[in-house]
């Protein structure tokens with residue numbers, strides 16, 4: 001496919017989805033230097049918050065090194081051209097968090113719900129639009145909904161005022177055909193002026209291919225992270241996507257060499273472990289499990305003597321979704337009991 005100068009907005013996830021493998025412990029200096037590198041490379045939109053969005057700081061999701069206010073307040077004034085976005089999951093983030101983010105200069109708010117629960121996004125989307133923010137509806141775990149179901153949920157978010165709808169492959173489970181079916185159905189159903197976006201995870205090594213499939217079906221915003229720093233095997237690697245889109249003739253505004261240097265010199269060195277498709281990350285994609293469950297399953301596995309992979313397969317079988325993090329330890333404990341292991 002030749003993209004003939006088509007404008008694609010790349011949205012960086014390094015400083016938000018990348019918070020999951022960092023256990024939300026990025027320092028302000030790390031955030032600032034990576035954000036400045038992304039800005040200088042021409043990335044137009046950068047997401048900054050706790051991995052689980054505004055208000056994510058909690059026993060359930062993990063305590064960050066700094067508050068959302070501190071991260072946003074440190075990054076936003078440094079940006080020369082990039083805009084900053086924040087994620088908000090209703091029930092974790094509140095309308096007060098949204099007002100705080102707006103007050104700090106956040107340009108784009110992404111209101112995220114499980115792919116069948118769009119109705120809980122109404123007050124946050126409505127409020128964001130009232131404040132004249134770029135407002136995105138973000139449908140997570142999209143592999144769990146049929147194209148028809150996604151259409152109905154996307155329509156709801158659009159009716160509340162979202163000007164862009166995302167199909168989010170939180171588990172990195174979708175293959176290009178599954179992406180195409182979903183994106184095409186949603187594109188056809190929404191108003192032509194409503195933008196479409198795609199957020200991929202690389203658990204089955206499909207991040208780039210799925211992003212291209214999404215663009216073929218009308219997506220104009222694509223998420224990616226430098227060096228792939230994100231949950232599971234990471235997000236679509238930004239520097240690879242930029243190179244591929246450049247070869248295809250798209251106009252991303254991102255410099256092919258500068259983004260490579262950000263990935264190599266700034267992001268790779270701060271990884272606590274290499275972000276790669278190891279057996280556990282691969283299992284997330286294979287079994288359709290929420291990406292941010294990975295470290296929870298590893299911790300529970302170590303505590304109860306059960307391989308993380310077995311726990312992940314069980315979470316996939318139970319169709320567990322974001323928000324059920326507290327059930328992971330419970331699942332591991334039950335499996336340990338069933339296997340006759342000693343529980344302290």
Ligand SMILES: C[C@H](O)CC(=O)C(=O)O
Pocket residue numbers: 017051052053089112140141168169170171199231291292322
């Ligand atoms: C809260 C999640 O990390 C949002 C996301 O990036 C996804 O569902 O994928």
Ligand SMILES: [Mn+2]
Pocket residue numbers: 017170199201230231291
């Ligand atoms: Mn993600």
